[in-house]
Amino acid sequence: SFFALEHIPDPRNTVRQIASLLNEEGVFYGIVPDTFGNVADFVVVDHVNHFTAPSLRRLLVDAGFAEVEIDAKSHRGALVFSARPGAATAQTLNVKATVEASRELAAYWHRATEQIRFAECEIDGSPIAIYGSGFYGAYIFSTLENTETVRCFLDRSPYQQGKSLFGKPILGPEHLPIDVSALLVGLNPAIARAALAQITWADRAQPKLFFLDGI
Missing domain, CATH: 3.40.50.20 (Rossmann fold)
Structure with missing residues (x-):
């Protein structure tokens, strides 16, 4: 999935369908804009979804993926991820930093x-x-x-x-x-x-x- 999920109205259903198509050895690779690494993503009209590392991980785990890896450094302004079908271990996501970064992003566009x-x-x-x-x-x-x-x-x-x-x-x-x-x-x-x-x-x-x- 190469810069597609940000355009899809129902990414949860799409990712679930992808999970259902893979066998146990399959791997789902994808790239989505990094909301904080690419500030333009926040105001592009056809980007109906915006992703942070915690929200992307939640999307993949809820769809039936495990071994989720997210890389925010290899591709400027994007999150590169891979995931395998399977039951993921329950995790508690700390979104405090994400909330603060969201406020900073809103302030950035106000200042611009x-x-x-x-x-x-x-x-x-x-x-x-x-x-x-x-x-x-x-x-x-x-x-x-x-x-x-x-x-x-x-x-x-x-x-x-x-x-x-x-x-x-x-x-x-x-x-x-x-x-x-x-x-x-x-x-x-x-x-x-x-x-x-x-x-x-x-x-x-x-x-x-x-x-x-x-x-």
Whole structure:
């Protein structure tokens, strides 16, 4: 199961069906987004389920799996798991840390929205561009109160350049319009600053950068 369970309305029934198809030597391998390792998972519209290590373990055990192993390190932003059919030993899960992490995640998205609002006030109607034409860029655009100020999206991917998003062109960074002096960075904050540090702005001054986690 490769990034499927987060899209399925009834994962419990699905996992039970998978368990019923395996013989005693079978192994169920899968990958799901890590809600805390990939903060975008929390607000992606077609992710109807969100997984933490304790909730994933509970799902698998309740479906009839044992020898459950969950790895949160091998795949960035994901939980890689394996499980075998069988009766698992009863376990008491300590979810205190998970509850606290959930509160921190909710606060993160609240702060990100506030940062977008702050940037919009600072720019005060001047032309802007959004760096990144993926999830984070789309999130920024959808959060803006006035999208008319957005001239374009920027993206280094040649597969994105030449397309459009929300009716705005997707350009390479070197084609940033000269009248745009502010850039809202729509990248995962964990990599955003390192990614922008690699950009050269040709013969123009670097625009003012606004990051989701602060200036």
